[in-house]
Amino acid sequence: MNSGFANLPRRSLPEQGVAEFREAFGDRFVTAEAVRRHHSRDESPYPECLPDAVVFPHDEAEVAHAVRLCDRYRVPIVPFGVGSSLEGHVLPIEGGITLSMAGMDRIIALQPEDFTVTVQPGVTRTQVNDALRDTGLFFPIDPGADASIGGMAATRASGTNAVRYGTMRENVVSLKVVTASGEIIRTGSRARKSSAGYDLTRLFVGSEGTLGVIVEATLRVYPRPEAVTAAVCSFPDLADAVQAVVDIMQSGIAIARIEFMDQRAVRAVNRHSRLGLPETPLLLFEFHGSASGVQEQAGIVREITGDHGGSGFDWAEKPEDRARLWAARHQSHFAGLQLRPGARSIATDVCVPISRLVDCVTQTVADLESVDFPYTIVGHVGDGNFHVQMLIDPDSPTEWQEAESINRSLVHRAIGMEGTCSGEHGVGIHKMEFLQAEHGAAGLELMRVLKHAYDPHNIFNPGKVVAWDAQS
Known part of the structure; x- marks a missing residue:
């Protein structure tokens, strides 16, 4: 099948950028073909698309440093969870850095009295429920694959329990996100409700790594049924x-x-x-x-x-x-x-x-x-x-x-029928052509304005969700 990826310009790190990444991450800046190939595809039908390198951060500060380097050199950075997405979300179609979140797999805090749990983005949904086992609570979002929480938030995942418990949209309480400038922001508090300002949490839930990198998520959990x-x-x-x-x-x-x-x-x-x-x-x-x-x-x-x-x-x-x-x-x-x-x-x-x-x-x-x-x-x-x-x-x-x-x-x-092109898989590459039919030209343009404002150098997962140029 012809993906058209081969015709896209690749934006690779210059030698100085490679040296800075190696200095910062050592052997966690990986250019071995086997590792790059492992991060070159998801469960979509698209052919593999190799990144120039894969970086394995341990914490939010390292993610922020990687983002700052990519922004300085105008190089794409694509977060990667477990690769279970279905619409080409994680393919580095313009080259650059794939940011593997596999090493950010820590349960940060259990707050059973508040019905919340806070985790790093590489934690999978089964790991969340394993951690909750002795609390009498559970996390209900169940997309089938043992997906990472960061990926589930980024794609606004749902699954078999959504009919009763909702989707990630209803069950992400707040996030920590790294912006294009390398700042770390918190999108909300752990309070059950808030009327304070724009709802940044809902903006990043479903953004598919195109507006920032999720480095922490606080989730709503529920009592196990009798x-x-x-x-x-x-x-x-x-x-x-x-x-x-x-x-x-x-x-x-x-x-x-x-x-x-x-x-x-x-x-x-x-x-x-x-x-x-x-x-x-x-x-x-x-x-x-x-x-x-x-x-x-x-x-x-x-x-x-x-x-x-x-x-x-x-x-x-x-x-x-x-x-x-x-x-x-x-x-x-x-x-x-x-x-x-x-x-x-x-x-x-x-x-x-x-x-x-x-x-x-x-x-x-x-x-x-x-x-x-x-x-x-x-x-x-x-x-x-x-x-x-x-x-x-x-x-x-x-x-x-x-x-x-x-x-x-x-x-x-x-x-x-007043429905949607995607109930849970997200847009990625595969559904981009349908967004104007669903949201209208003005709605799509507003999404593009947000992309330009949040990501002025188009480094965050470029070529996904909304085209950078209106004529694309």
Whole structure:
């Protein structure tokens, strides 16, 4: 596939800049090809794009120094968490420095009495929950991959629990960020609310490393529910399953998770995770609350699914059974890849108002009936978010173009339904062309003004989210 990266000008450090980085970071300024290659791609379909060097900072002061050096020499700097992003976010398409946050993996403070935890950006979501295990609290944002907190904040991630607990937008209390001048700012306090000035926290959450580098995050955490149970329900066809979701959400039930998989996705996870789920469209549910509340919620949901042809409302009450079921759902991306060994995945990510979900999904399926490559559909459909995973031959321009045509049609359909081009993956490179359709020319220009103001030399993850020049 032709990414066009080869045609972009690269901005590399001069010899003096290399010497200053080596003096500051020693053997943590790495130019070895194997390390650069490891940081040259994410889970997007784009080909690898090597940085000139990878820097491994230990603390916020070192990040600030690296940013100051890059700003002095007008060289790009691209933060890298674990590389699980799906839209080309971490690709250093103009060269420069990749800033690996792997060494900034410390839990800074647990504040259980305030329901917050403060961490460095390289901490992963499972590490947060491991640290909280003895407090009776948990961090609910669960995008599937064991992503880093810095990356999750930068992409405004969400996942299977978003229908009840929200996304990173609702669950980041405050941040520390390094600006283009190398200053370290705090975007807010740990107070539960504030009316003091602009909401800088929300500006950096979702900025994808284009406005600054996140070096600390304070997160909202929640009491672990008294009772948790999960269930699986199969449906004769896709439309019935999706309509059941709409009715469940409109009933006002405080369900914790509600996930959809089409029959192709079920087939893939059966093979990958050695499950025996019926290979028809299905919904996965999880209920949180008191023992009696969970039973009441599940009973109402069972009635609604039955009205739409749902069958086999099978329970998974033991923690190990629930864990196995949700692990299979989280691994659906990699399970899907096994349907076509050697394929690359193009994953869509639209979100629409729940009342338009049935139309959006069924029209998308109609589009997919004409393609020759394998695909699966999964979704956090409780909040109107679903994904098509298209498995293309990376050496076939025809399949790439066909998949992009499907994606383009789906995105414009979602926007036309007052939805969004991305519910959780973010923009990166892949979704840039859709922002004007979603936000309008004036909205996109305001984003560009912010980019120029926050990053006057265009060093922070250039070529992502919004083009530097209006004509680009």
